[in-house]
Amino acid sequence: MFVSHLGMAAAVLAAAITAAPGYGQGDLRRDAERIVAAGATGVQVRVTGEGGSMVATAGVADVRTKSPVPPNGYFRIGSSNKAFVATVVLQLVGEGKLSLDDTADRWLPGLIKGHGNDGRKITVRHLLQHTSGIVDDYPFPTAIASSREYRRHRYDTYTPRQVVSRAMRHRPAFAPGEGWSYANTGYAVLGLIIEKATGRPWHAEVERRVVKPLGLTHTRWPGRSAGLPRPHARGYSVFKTGEGFVDTTRHRDADASGGLISTTADLDRFFTALLGGELLRPAQLAEMRKTVPVAKELRRIWPGARYGLGLMRRPLPCGGTYSGHGGDILGFSTRTGVTAEGKRSIVVSVSTERFDSTERALRLEAAVDRLVDRALCDAG
Template sequence: MFVSPLGVVSALLATTIAAAPGDSRSDLRRDAERIVAGGATGVQVRVTGEGGSMVVTAGVADVRTKSPVPPEGYFRIGSANKTFVATVVLQLAGEGELSLDDTADTWLPGLIKGHGNDGRKITVRHLLQHTSGIVDDYPFPTAIASSREYRRHRFDTYTAREVISRAMRHKPAFAPGKGWSYANTGYAVLGLIIEKVTGRTWHAEVDRRVIKPLGLKHTRWPGNSAELPRPHARGYSVFKTGEGFVDTTRHRDADASGGLISTTADLDRFFTALLGGRLLRPAQLAEMRKTVPVAKELRQIWPGARYGLGLMRRPLPCGGTYAGHGGDILGFSTRTGVTADGERSIVVSVSTERFDSAKRVLQLEAAVDRLVSRALCDARYDAR
């Protein structure tokens, strides 16, 4: 069922309750409602500070029933998954099981080759930092460009080796270490390296090394299931102007670049524990934090952004920086951040992905960015 986004947004704004000036929860909710007004169906926000966590929602969980967004709902975390994978790789480096300077061929001989791609020159560090030069040719739903393609391909599955093989049909964007280009395929390679080193799949190692030790009871790998656990907001995508919101909640995309399902509470616990030094030894956390500039086109969306080893860092308008990792996958957009001093953190889940125009994408991103910056800069957002 396709529904006009303008109709949903108008209905939501008509029911908004005016907030009292200076009320931090109301201000946060108002910022979340601006994200809905920017073209999303629903939003969950969790801000954690000195007084604990504050959670607000805006919009609807279902455009047909107009049910409210559950404040503890599950969602697909997309590329925030990369930080989980990077954490495992860095733990293995800290244990001496591998080196960041190992080449891909050290562990997966002959896998990366052809059309100028050379696994003998690409290191683990390059893969973690998107400086390998590998060009994506990704078959998963993130590459779907229309509602028709979604319906035809939403249940397709591919192995990591199949994903890598597709990328090898293309010449690299640059020589390893000589540029920056976001490559989901690089994390497919890292997933296989984890399996080669440990004898267990990447998601089994994430579960053993991260999820269980931190008690992340609502973070899970979906395997071949296309379903989301309940409760959850439905995820929607807008593929082209005039088509409206397409329900893209159900699909299969469970690989190492973006496969996990989680909640705002679990993601907040993970990122604060990681950046607080609970998951990595000091030397490995320092390596994760070493950054390079992202590509110019991404800096237009995220000014000042720099990328470490599975971790992004951005400046705050109030001074200082925050670190985290976003995720964009059919139906869901995730943004996370922890201030440099670790005193405040945020997780935002937007249950809409837009592909209809660059203007709408930038409009929605700007609304999310405003909320993140205000929440991390303003002490009033500490929960009381």
């Protein structure tokens, strides 16, 4: 989830959801339709349990042609990408190639400095957990406020060092380790550290270490391409009331903070494998699961939410917790989760981002939360 969209997360549902078994295909379809009714153009969702997977879609893939949402469509995963980057970093830790206590300056001397920022005091752990204090000044696609800006900047690209340089114009939000603030820039730094430690770009290491071993045949780094592979729903953004849905499918950038393209099936396989211990050694998975509270303003929206190393944990209304990582990027919103015992998992892709009002954005997110909670609680 990009920081500009985190503030639009949903309030916890007022009504409690019990853990009565029986959440079925019809329930999933109806909950997906509620997301469309709340203001989305389209949604696809996959829920996996001990009996297999259920898939449902609702809405349309294209507001002009009214074509249906493909159940296996590609989409931009946004900040769900951070879990992939964190996995590679923790694999390197397990191999002894770097340490969570290494400073940013140890790998990238002089990159983080100026206006009180000091890479000699920021560790890899701080970067992974958003406790570095670095203030985001991330350019497109996270700072677009209008359809005009989108059309003007959608093909802009920025190097990770340019992204970090922008952040260095600001004083840190707090001393490293003394607070929590979501920072896409921190993951730009982690991408550079991966490259320095391995000699290959972060996305090449993700492909080698995660994508190929798990057989994620529909997960890819788009590189310079601004489009999506077929099939896909078009991604839309609503920037202001009265303007309607703006097609924001095509754009570039996001890099290590949110650049991959995938499908619900591939993301489900990734998160269940990660949390099931297939990708990390026990010591590194335990480190990933160590969490701190998110920022106060987000705790009001997500009571009990905590953040680990590239992984978020949230409580379920029926008891227990689930872990995953969501993602928001122009045109697409992704939500993922695996229950603590690993028996149920979910991936939701909504092909709409709303910026027209906080109320509408919260209403849409609340509908997504309702689906996630009901599906993971198996509440029919």
